Amino acid sequence: MKRYLQQSLEHIFKNNKQWALSKKGADPAFFEKLAAGQSPNYLYIGCSDSRVPANEIMGLEAGEVFVHRNIANLVPNVDLNVMSVINYAVRHLQVKHIIVCGHYNCGGVKAALTPADLGLLNPWLRNIRDVYRLHEKELDGITDESSRYNRLIELNVMESCRNIIKTAAVQQSYQDHQYPIVHGWVFDLGDGLLKDLNIDFEGMLEDVKKIYCLSSSPNRE
Amino acid sequence: MAVARLAPRPGFLSRATSAAWDISSRRPAVPCLSIRVTRSPFSTSSPLSCASHKSTTAQPPSNANANSNTAAKTDSASSSTDRYASCMKLNQEWAAQTARDHPDLFPTLATGQKPQILWIGCSDSRCPETTLLGMQPGDVFVHRNIANVLHPGDLSSSAVIEYAVAHLGVNHVILCGHTACGGVAAALGNKQLGILDPWLLPLRQVRERNLALLESLSPQEAALKLVELNVREGLNVIKQKGAVLDAIEKRGLQVHGMIYDVGSGALRELNTEDSEEAIKARLSAFKTEA
Numbered sequence: 449m450k451r452y453l454q455q456s457l458e459h460i461f462k463n464n465k466q467w468a469l470s471k472k473g474a475d476p477a478f479f480e481k482l483a484a485g486q487s488p489n490y491l492y493i494g495c496s497d498s499r500v501p502a503n504e505i506m507g508l509e510a511g512e513v514f515v516h517r518n519i520a521n522l523v524p525n526v527d528l529n530v531m532s533v534i535n536y537a538v539r540h541l542q543v544k545h546i547i548v549c550g551h552y553n554c555g556g557v558k559a560a561l562t563p564a565d566l567g568l569l570n571p572w573l574r575n576i577r578d579v580y581r582l583h584e585k586e587l588d589g590i591t592d593e594s595s596r597y598n599r600l601i602e603l604n605v606m607e608s609c610r611n612i613i614k615t616a617a618v619q620q621s622y623q624d625h626q627y628p629i630v631h632g633w634v635f636d637l638g639d640g641l642l643k644d645l646n647i648d649f650e651g652m653l654e655d656v657k658k659i660y661c662l663s664s665s666p667n668r669e
Numbered sequence: 670m671a672v673a674r675l676a677p678r679p680g681f682l683s684r685a686t687s688a689a690w691d692i693s694s695r696r697p698a699v700p701c702l703s704i705r706v707t708r709s710p711f712s713t714s715s716p717l718s719c720a721s722h723k724s725t726t727a728q729p730p731s732n733a734n735a736n737s738n739t740a741a742k743t744d745s746a747s748s749s750t751d752r753y754a755s756c757m758k759l760n761q762e763w764a765a766q767t768a769r770d771h772p773d774l775f776p777t778l779a780t781g782q783k784p785q786i787l788w789i790g791c792s793d794s795r796c797p798e799t800t801l802l803g804m805q806p807g808d809v810f811v812h813r814n815i816a817n818v819l820h821p822g823d824l825s826s827s828a829v830i831e832y833a834v835a836h837l838g839v840n841h842v843i844l845c846g847h848t849a850c851g852g853v854a855a856a857l858g859n860k861q862l863g864i865l866d867p868w869l870l871p872l873r874q875v876r877e878r879n880l881a882l883l884e885s886l887s888p889q890e891a892a893l894k895l896v897e898l899n900v901r902e903g904l905n906v907i908k909q910k911g912a913v914l915d916a917i918e919k920r921g922l923q924v925h926g927m928i929y930d931v932g933s934g935a936l937r938e939l940n941t942e943d944s945e946e947a948i949k950a951r952l953s954a955f956k957t958e959a
Contacts, residue, residue, distance in 0.1 A: 456785060457841065457925070461936060463803030468934030483849060483932030485713070488794035490756075496829050498784035498810045501799035504767075507759030510801065514794045517811045518825045519832055529825040532815045532868035533792050540711055540851070553779060556832075572828040638779040640764030640806075642757060 471510075481511070488514045491537035491628070493530065493608065494549040495521045495556065500635050502549075505642060514541060520556030521548055522575050523608040531615065537628075538617040544627045546612055549642070550605040551635040557601050576600070579607045602645055605632040613653050616662035622653065623663045710860040711851030713892065767806075774805065784810040787833035789826065789903070790845040791817045791852070795931040798845075802936075810839060816852025817844060818871050819903040827910070835912040840922060842913070844903045845936070846896040847929040853895045857883070875902050893928075897939060900926040904941055909955045 471478045490513040492502045502508075502515045516533040523530050537543045550557075559566060560576035580587055583603050590596040609632045612618055621628060630652075632645040657663070767774060784807065788798040792813045799809050812829040819826055833839045846853075855862060856872035875898045876883060883891045904926050907913055916922035926939040943951070 457923070460786075460802055461938075464801055464934070464936045467801055467803040471934060479932050479934050482795045485849070486794045486851075496811050496833070498782045498808055499778045499806045501797070501806050501809070501811070503797040503800050504763060504806060505760055506756055507763040510797050511795050513797075514792050515797070515813050516792050517813050519828045522825075524825075527825055528820075528864070528868055529814050529823055532865050535864050536711075536792075536815055536851075540709065553781075555782075568824075568831055569828050572824050638775055640760075640767055640775050642760045644757060 486511055486514070486541070488512055488537075488541060489544045490514065491516070491534070491541075491543045491546045492549060493517075493521055493523065493533070493547065493612075494635075495519070495551055495554060497551060497554065497556075499637050500549070500551050505549075505635055505640070514543060519569070519572055520554055520560070520576060521550050521605065521608055522572070523548070523611040524572075524575050525611055525614065534612060534615055535617050538615075538621050542621070542625070542627075544629070546618070546628045546630045547633055548605050548608040548612065548631070549633040549635055550601050550608075551637060552598055552601055553637050554601055557597065557604060561597065561600070576604055579604045582607070602632075602634055605634060605645060606647055608632075609647055609649075610652060610656060613649075613656045614660040614662075619653070619657065619661065619663040709851075710855045710858050710862060713849035713851055713854045771805070774807070778807055782807055782810070782837065784808055784833075784837060785840045786810065787830065787837075787839045787842045788812070788845065789817055789819070789829075789843065789907075790929075791815070791847055791850060793847060793850065793931075795849075796845070796847050796929055801929065801934065810837060815865070815868055816850055816856075816872060816899065817846055817903060818852070818868065818899065819844070819906040820871060821906050821909065830907065830910055831912050834910075834916050834922065838916075838920070840920075842907060842922065842924045843927055844900055844907060844925070845927040845929055846900040847931055848893060848896065849931050850892070850896055853892055853899065857888075857892060857895060871902060872899055875899055896928060900928065900939060901941065908951060911955070911957045914952065914956050 468479070488511065490506075490508075492506070492513050493516045494500055494502055496517045496519055502513055502517070503510070506513060514533075514537050516530055518530065523534075534546070537546070556573060557576055559569065560573040561580075566573065580600060583600075587596055587600060587603075590599055609630045612630050618628060618630070629649050630647070631649070632647045634643045634645060635641075636643060764775075786802075786804075786809045788802075788809050789812045790796050790798055792815055796813075798811055798813070799806070802809060810829075810833045812826055814826065830842070834842070852865075852869055853872060855865070856869045856876055862869070872895065876895060879894075879898055883894060886894060904924060907924055908917075913922065913924065917924070924941075926941045927936055928939065929936050
């Protein structure tokens with residue numbers, strides 16, 4: 449077992465060297481430019497799931513997308529981890545787009561629909577149950593189980609978008625610069641394609657601001 | 670915070686027509702030499718000068734910290750639409766190419782995941798884990814946050830580690846820091862950063878505990894040292910978790926500390942072997958039974 453583990457680790461370093469060499473071959477200044485700093489246009493918030501690597505599915509290079517990944521692409525209002533990422537990306541990197549990307553066949557969403565005690569995963573996954581509760585009527589109206597599950601995955605993405613729009617950083621930046629714009633996507637593991645949920649960003653922002661408006665606060669966190 | 674500014678990025682649409690899009694195709698940045706800027710607290714070019722608020726002339730154009738309140742105004746919602754559309758196109762090209770190169774991949778992915786590696790790294794755009802590891806979708810389970818900091822009580826990273834180790838059964842956990850880390854640079858400065866302050870607090874604790882060492886080093890060396898110390902600190906947090914200790918004991922889970930060099934693309938592993946005494950103390954304090 450130990451030998452097998454060691455081999456798989458050697459594999460990692462070999463692959464990494466190959467990748468670095470091929471990048472340098474194609475553009476000798478590739479890493480030099482990266483060493484100078486980052487200026488990504490995108491913040492991507494997605495699932496930790498190994499099948500959904502951000503740069504690959506977006507066809508982007510190193511340096512182009514700032515990434516946060518957690519279980520089931522959640523943006524809980526009190527999660528300091530994701531809130532720090534949003535704050536840094538908006539205030540300091542001034543990203544132009546924030547993308548929340550869910551995916552069908554999400555194990556996290558499935559687990560949240562299972563009547564089982566999952567220990568320390570419970571409080572995290574409870575956020576997904578809350579999304580179900582907010583859209584109970586619509587979801588209960590879908591008789592096909594897998595369609596209902598897929599719809600919850602989409603609604604969960606939209607809820608994360610809404611939570612991003614509640615932040616002072618996003619509201620103030622949009623007021624001052626007309627960016628970032630928040631998008632909701634779902635990735636389909638079966639064909640590798642992204643589906644744009646076409647959320648109405650302006651409409652959602654207006655909606656959210658009725659109660660959560662922080663844009664005129666002089667306190668810039 | 671006004672910083673040096675890049676030119677608006679070239680139209681994504683033109684990029685999308687080239688499958689082998691290359692970073693070198695970026696249009697050279699427009700110099701904006703007249704702009705006075707304040708150094709960002711996250712600037713990694715001279716980490717220990719972060720605390721200073723003095724204005725400085727804009728750096729020559731580079732990929733560095735492209736932010737501006739003036740030029741960026743042109744980069745608003747309307748031009749964003751084009752970029753957004755091309756993003757979808759790049760995805761379609763990737764999906765088609767991947768299906769051609771690996772016809773079995775997507776049908777396999779749809780049935781489930783069995784990654785061997787959990788990667789915990791920085792959100793920094795220059796550190797795309799699956800890409801730099803030369804791996805495929807399905808290979809690496811991922812958590813990325815600001816400065817790859819691990820707080821013991823953080824539910825987000827705790828849930829990721831629990832799920833990856835106890836449910837997916839990964840064989841390796843990699844905690845990876847990187848050179849030129851903005852979060853580390855900020856923690857070596859003394860500027861208030863609002864909500865980021867509590868997040869970066871563990872970095873400052875490490876700074877406090879190693880103050881003499883860090884102050885004896887050059888700014889660049891100190892930044893790199895703090896990157897390393899932060900990884901070592903995070904490894905401790907990982908190895909204090911019941912699920913991890915259990916998996917180490919029962920199935921030989923390996924926990925690795927690494928540093929990725931954004932200036933060369935190379936990954937290097939830190940020697941993180943614990944003394945027998947340290948392992949014993951850790952097990953006494955943190956090993957729990959059902």
